[in-house]
Amino acid sequence: MTVEVVYAAADYQILRRVSLPVGSTVIQAIDASNIVAAVPGLQIDPTRLGIFSRKVALDDVLREGDRIEIYRPLSLDPKEARRRRAHGP
Numbered sequence: 001m002t003v004e005v006v007y008a009a010a011d012y013q014i015l016r017r018v019s020l021p022v023g024s025t026v027i028q029a030i031d032a033s034n035i036v037a038a039v040p041g042l043q044i045d046p047t048r049l050g051i052f053s054r055k056v057a058l059d060d061v062l063r064e065g066d067r068i069e070i071y072r073p074l075s076l077d078p079k080e081a082r083r084r085r086a087h088g089p
Helices: 026-033 078-087
Strands: 002-008 013-019 049-051 067-070
Touching (some): 002 026, 013 026
Parallel strands (some): 002 067
Antiparallel strands (some): 002 013
16 A cells, blocks of 8 residues: 655655555554654654544554654744734734
């Protein structure tokens, strides 16, 4: 089966397509994509993974065509962003 592994930084995006045996997991796809080696300092946080914006675990089994998204930490807390907008420039 073929799946995609994606990481988007603030200024670029990396997408890797990998072919895996049926029954493969999220972590196996991430390892096969070698995306961690392509992004300096990238560490996989199991709480920041999704498939089509739905949270997943490292051991979740993949389906054909899944797109594994590796999320980066927020640059600004959403509450702080609202506070700044409310107080103006």
